[in-house]
Amino acid sequence: MTLLRIEGLVVRHGLLTAVREVDLTVASGEVVALVGANGAGKSTLLHAVAGSLPVARGRVLLGGTDVTAVPAHQRVRAGISLVPEGRLLFPGLSVLENLLVGVPARSRRGADEASALPRGGWDVERVLDAFPLLARLRDRPAGLLSGGEQQATAIGRALVADPALLLLDEVSLGLSPAAVDVVYASLEAVLAGGVGVVLVEQDIERALRTATRVVCLLEGRVTRDVAREHADREEITRAYFGTGTEVAS
């Protein structure tokens, strides 16, 4: 089923238009990699879907329900969770407290129509099982964690809300290669759970290995939208840098 449908989305930062007339769909169980150079509008698109950036034009539909005007905290209840670039943990809260911050929102989710969407069945216990690292660090203040530990906590925090759609923004940025391997290994359990995932990743090789579909953004527009099996690295690189691309209709 179509989980997320974006129609004609335009997002502006002041006078700068960061996302231009973007159309995109994500199905349940699909992993869409958003690739593009810095400033292409990838993070802006994710934040607009999560509700933390206002939309100038267009619509965001989750499970057929228009959530364009729904505030960010209610979109979490509706089933959208974002792991933001830079992790943005609450440094004064322990790892466990960071995971639990979103829990009350989950308990109220029953009233939302979108709760009928397929989800992975995540809760705090399952997150601690899936991320043994977090179980060991549960009482440590998040501000004292390493980059990899912070990223695992940020992913766990997003999962505790049991999302239908998980948005991952640059999960490997600033991490050592070993930490990136650990983070992606832990993501496998998430990806196997049937939730829809939109992944922003600078590492094209890793994006191609993880995703089922690859969408290229250039200057706020979708320039390529292909299934992974039809995408090759050279073609993605051309779309990434805007050389010899064809604009998707």
Place this chain on the structure above:
Amino acid sequence: MRLLDAVVQGCLLGGQYALFAAGLSLVFGVLKVVNLAHGDLGILAAFAAIGLAAGAGLPLALAVGVVLVGMLAVGAALHAGLLARTTGALPQISMIATFGLSVVIGNTLQEVFSADPRALDLGSFGTAGVTVGGISVGLLPAAVLAVAVAALTGLHLVLTRTAFGRRVRATADDPATAALVGVDARRTYLVVTALAVGLAGLAGIAYAASSLVTPLAGPSRLIFAFEAVVIGGLGSLWGTLVGAVVLGVAQSVGSVVDPSSGVLAGHLVFLAVLATRPAGLLARTRVRA
């Protein structure tokens, strides 16, 4: 013995300052807003309690209960009507807005109640005391200190042990990210402001029970509360208690040295702390601890 007596009386006085300062510290720690109407909101509660008890003839406990519930509602209205429109803008905007509210509350109270000083009559309890080791301890000031410690302890437990407290601390850290994990920052701010104004109401009632109060006494209460918060460390709850007691002791001991210089001594200690430890005495234990 005279000095020891001054220290004890200063600690008791600190209880009153701590009650006023707790709400100020809470709002600053979470909303990052210095509520310049905080003292006036306390005085509003004091006059409301006096009006209900002495004017309308309600039993004292009922009058206090009605006023405290009313102050929670006033706090919620303060956020919805004023702070929600200014939070996130320049900090000066909310300061100017609350300064305006301070002027409105003070002058309205003066219009309604006149400038005559009044007090909340607690009967014999207001003047009762016990002598411990040659030092007289008033039951009312001791009760106010106990209420202040209980209020701060309760606030600490709520912030550190409850789901609401987690949401408050997350929102205080980063409201935009808190929203991304499902926290309604606006609602959290509203509840925090209601609690803070409720505490201001409790402080105002304690003040009116302890001494004569005038409609324009709010700004002086605000200054003492502000000094207590800064001495202890901005946004730190336990620092607020420590700061309030330090201020109370400084004023009390200052009065022993020169009866007319007690308040001045408090201001000098405040300046000394600002000069030597600008982050406050307990700067590390922020509102989240």
